[in-house]
Amino acid sequence: MTDVSHESKLPQERRLVTAVPGPKSEELMARKQATVADGVGAVMPVFAKRASGGVLEDVDGNSFIDFGAGIAVTSVGNSAEAVVRRATAQLEAFTHTCVMVTPYEPYVEVCERLAELTPGDHAKKSALFNSGAEAVENAVKIARTHTKRQAVIVFDHAYHGRTNLTMALTAKNMPYKHGFGPFAPEVYRVPVAYPYRWLTGPENCAEEAATEAIDQITKQVGAENVAAILIEPVLGEGGFIEPAKGFLPRISEFAREHDIVFIADEIQSGFCRTGRWFACEDEGIVPDLITTAKGIAGGLPLAAVTGRAEIMDSAHSGGLGGTYGGNPVACAAALGSIETMREFDLPARARQIEQVMKPRLRKLAEQHGVIGDVRGRGAMLAIELVKPGTKDPDPAATSALAKACHQDGLLVLTTGTYGNVMRFLPPLVISEDLLNEGLDVLERALGTL
Template sequence: MAAPAQRRILRTAIPGPESVRLHAARAVTTAAGLGVTLPVFVAEAGGGIVVDVDGNHLIDMASGIAVTSVGASHPEVVRSVQEQVERFTHTCFLVTEYESAVEVARVLNRLTPGDHDKRTALFTTGAEAVENAVKIARTHTGRQAVVVLGHAYHGRTLLTMTMTSKNTPYKDGFGPYAPGIHRVPSPYGFRWPGDPDQVAAEAFAQLRDVVETQIGPHNVAAIVAEPIQGEGGFIVPPPGYLPAVAAYAREHGIVFVADEIQAGLGRTGAMFACDHENVVPDLVITAKALGGGLPLSAVTGRTEIMDAVAPGGLGGTYAGNPVACAAALAVLRIIEDEDLAGAARRIEEIAMPRLTALVGEDSWVGEVRGRGAMLALELIEPGTLNTTRTPAPAAARAVAAHCHREGVLALTCGTYGNVIRLLPPLVIGGELLRDALGVIEAAVASLGKGEHA
């Protein structure tokens, strides 16, 4: 099947009548706890376009939350999956082996930061990989404590929701939480009190103080950090922070774990977000873009750490599913062969000047930040840029709603719910991207007309 036409087309209101009908059926069949950003039902997708059941072509600035980096139906991924499905769909890698899982591990061992000897374990979801990274670190060190950052997001399972910072909707009412998790301040530059040039040093000093006075370095198994925080608001750590944390972890025998689930595999303009500062983690977690839309995740790391767990201690029924591995091998080839990290840099070059032009003392946009094709606008009450920087979550919802009405799929995020995040497929065309940016600009401009109420 050919990719849908790569242009925005609005045939009906968004959502259209058929989507409205299907959404009504969903409401009486699926649990209310499963939220939805935009109640449209998808008929097909490819490139930078999602086509709904009413024939509307929506510009995809979400990529299924950074999953479809190569597009939702790249021909090579489709072909690889079809060929694998014809051979077998499942045997369980822990029961009988297959070469595709070994090859995925081999490629990840090569691509992840550092030239040390590595091993990889494949899993299904990002949260599952995070949990296993913690298991591996605890086994290797013989310690239990895990240090995470404020504004972090690591998943929705018991352990990973404990590691996640934001209460609603991820944690509220779901306690008690997992023990042994300790939180330190995030180097959130836009909201850091004091000298902006001292954020890295001050945030690292606070991490060190918490570890040394409240936990004890000898009790810490792992420090787990997103090199760019995703759900927390696309928070880019200031230069020097991640290298300092990695060095501190190494000094004290602590496993430094990079959660690259959202930021990795070309999304930020480098193969991994850690690469921007030449940080070499002990363990790297990948998921999302890895499977190209099929559930696959991985933990890759130093052999002596990964092999600390005895045979049988890691795994899962669907871990490294052969169909997902087939998709991943195609995805990894595409990312390298088509230089999608370079494509992400070009997306930033097109988008960043237009987005930063929206920032101003009297603007709703307080800051634009991010790297590559992982960009965000933080919305604040106008006139508070140099004072309170009061979050404006209603304005963020209004911008997203405006984009949706005009056929651009955009997401909100942030601890305060006031951030618009942009995650276009890395294969999006320049003309389509510019069209989406125009809609976003118009959405911000509309806030002055009271649409944020």
């Protein structure tokens, strides 16, 4: 792998100098529990002090290998040089005017970059927001006003956000939806091609799932009533599910045949994460609208809806926006993030990460019956944990494995509809040495189950 770790501001090493959590983190956790709502949880009981490259340092001086990247946000590394440089310059110029009051060039520049980078050679326009959920909500608004229809089709295992509409779009009840209803109407859920769990086997998955989904849409909703079909090209919180090859093209074709807006939610999978700029490129999918966030701005809050100009222009003037949407500092950070992605060819680095990690994960699966499936692509990889000899989900083993990794200096995240998937989202600038050391920690942790 090409080494860009010299850009990092911290020693690129795993280092444990206290128990995890250490005393300073424990003190801060007590303060958090006293003043922060209990609904705001934490994956690891440590408090970050610094992060750079492929490591995160806590307030006690422990240095963790980072296989989370802030949930696929700091793909270019924490405090990447171009992100800091551009954001700092913008901070010194001005921090806010509201683009709907007096526009500014960085907003336009980000939209220009999105038009260049997103799939398809058609005329494109964008609108910028603060979060992935905002982007999804606005994509639905745009689709509805364009089609003059109301129904939205989503899929099993989907995750699209935590606002009222996006909770309705999300499949998983706990922790995202439980107790928070009622939810927005006119949302309909259909099957997705989940190869590992398709009853008749992965070889039949794409055709059968697509046929069943289209049949349900046609019979239960009516294609003529559907404004949008919304799907993650690689499902994130649902368990890093790659829909079986052929499923996405079939659904996209159905949408096109019936003048339904096809929306690709690339909030977690976009911006080089899967080895391409956007995951939908893997099967040549050109969405009508694409939503992005997370990796777009190197850690600053920014999101976007990008799509066909004639669809994006359906909303009336003033119908899209928000006080902070497309904040100038976040836009400057996004330009720095994209600069870094281009300079270091981060799609290629994501593919290199896969070449390092996937063979070792598969070997671990051969050695440990608790690993039922290894999947993903680029630097968006996962293992699904089951009770050995079955496909029964094992969330307890997944939780125990994550805790053992944390105790040994590796930051990992769990996910999945059944809480039994461990996902790996390292910064794309991580070194091969750290990748392998992180996998060594994972291997030791598996031995404790």
